[in-house]
Amino acid sequence: MLRTPGAVRDAERWTAHNYHPLPVVISSAEGCWLTDVDGRRYLDCLAGYSALNFGHRHPKLIEAAHAQLDRLTLTSRAFIHDQFADFCRELAKLCGKDLVLPMNTGAEAVETGIKVARKWGYQVKGVTPGQANIVVAEGNFHGRTTTIVSFSTDEDARADFGPYTPGFTVVPYGDLDALTAAIDENTVAVLLEPIQGEQGVVVPPEGYLPGVRRVCTERNVLFIADEIQSGLGRTGATFACDLAGVTPDMYLLGKALGGGIVPVSAVAADADVLGVLKPGQHGSTFGGNPLACAVATEVVRLLATGEFQQRSAELGERLHGGLQSLVGKGLVAVRGRGLWAGLDIDPALMTGRQACERLMEHGILAKDTHGSTIRLAPPLVITEEEIDHLLAQLAAVLAG
Numbered sequence: 001m002l003r004t005p006g007a008v009r010d011a012e013r014w015t016a017h018n019y020h021p022l023p024v025v026i027s028s029a030e031g032c033w034l035t036d037v038d039g040r041r042y043l044d045c046l047a048g049y050s051a052l053n054f055g056h057r058h059p060k061l062i063e064a065a066h067a068q069l070d071r072l073t074l075t076s077r078a079f080i081h082d083q084f085a086d087f088c089r090e091l092a093k094l095c096g097k098d099l100v101l102p103m104n105t106g107a108e109a110v111e112t113g114i115k116v117a118r119k120w121g122y123q124v125k126g127v128t129p130g131q132a133n134i135v136v137a138e139g140n141f142h143g144r145t146t147t148i149v150s151f152s153t154d155e156d157a158r159a160d161f162g163p164y165t166p167g168f169t170v171v172p173y174g175d176l177d178a179l180t181a182a183i184d185e186n187t188v189a190v191l192l193e194p195i196q197g198e199q200g201v202v203v204p205p206e207g208y209l210p211g212v213r214r215v216c217t218e219r220n221v222l223f224i225a226d227e228i229q230s231g232l233g234r235t236g237a238t239f240a241c242d243l244a245g246v247t248p249d250m251y252l253l254g255k256a257l258g259g260g261i262v263p264v265s266a267v268a269a270d271a272d273v274l275g276v277l278k279p280g281q282h283g284s285t286f287g288g289n290p291l292a293c294a295v296a297t298e299v300v301r302l303l304a305t306g307e308f309q310q311r312s313a314e315l316g317e318r319l320h321g322g323l324q325s326l327v328g329k330g331l332v333a334v335r336g337r338g339l340w341a342g343l344d345i346d347p348a349l350m351t352g353r354q355a356c357e358r359l360m361e362h363g364i365l366a367k368d369t370h371g372s373t374i375r376l377a378p379p380l381v382i383t384e385e386e387i388d389h390l391l392a393q394l395a396a397v398l399a400g
């Protein structure tokens, strides 16, 4: 008897329904492959929303986690532990920044960025007390806290969670004139995803990010890049900002930083920005814990070789080439960079959800977003043959 139906029912029974997962129950995984409770295998084409850039259970990351589990797991930041400095130094160097502030989830990194920008605004820029504002983009996704959903333009994410946190101005994504016009003397930061993941892997027009960088510098405004989903190799570069040749004032990182093992997020910036925080003004019990640091240091070392960025760039060409050939054959548009793609399915054929259900039957796990769009973000350890397999299964699903 199959175990999946009962396991799905049980999960539904005992949890809040804040997700609508595919009816598949995973019990083990390795590299790009997942196995369910009935022994069926699936190619993972979501990779934990890019938290599994290095695949499931990458041997070096598992080794680092095991070694650390046997020595020390938590101290809190009340004491310093021996994994802390290595992590902060190596991540700061990867980012080309002076300092790192570790947290746990992506949303916490975003909250940290907002707090730091506001404090910087009052203490360094001289913004009128209580008047700081941050310019953000339509279609953004930065997490689920009450402050972050306050400036979401997705009603599912925002409605009925007010009262909302003030101090954010929303402008159309990719429109430099609108962004420039929204900046006033109390603007402390522009907060953007260099590629909007949740929105469907939306790549801004060429020249947009360099333009944002230029305007932020001219107007003494911090450019905060939320690279939580786009960063750490996903797009074929360490950061999606690299592809546009820009360096933000602050990187927000998460997801892949924890190697798919522990939640690890971080903010990286120079001392004139992150230096505004003093003891007691920000923190987290688990942020920068020894287990997190041990795994994340190994993640940074994997990235420092450049191997994963190169894989993503090269294999991404194969993926995007194959996807482009399906435009007009069930796909209406394909966007993305590296091993990251947003596909718009012809809505006359099926919804994104239906496409993901059919892909699941073909042994491919992917995630829909916004109606007829699917995101593909396989682990960066995927091979050419596995990409070809994905493309063949997708073609079969689209052909009905």
Ligand SMILES: Cc1ncc(COP(=O)(O)O)c(C=O)c1O
Residues within 6 Å of the ligand: 049, 105, 106, 107, 108, 110, 141, 142, 143, 144, 193, 197, 198, 226, 227, 228, 229, 230, 254, 255
């Ligand atoms: C760009 C971006 N920022 C922030 C977050 C929030 O991260 P978390 O779910 O770890 O809080 C996400 C999650 O999808 C994201 O894609």
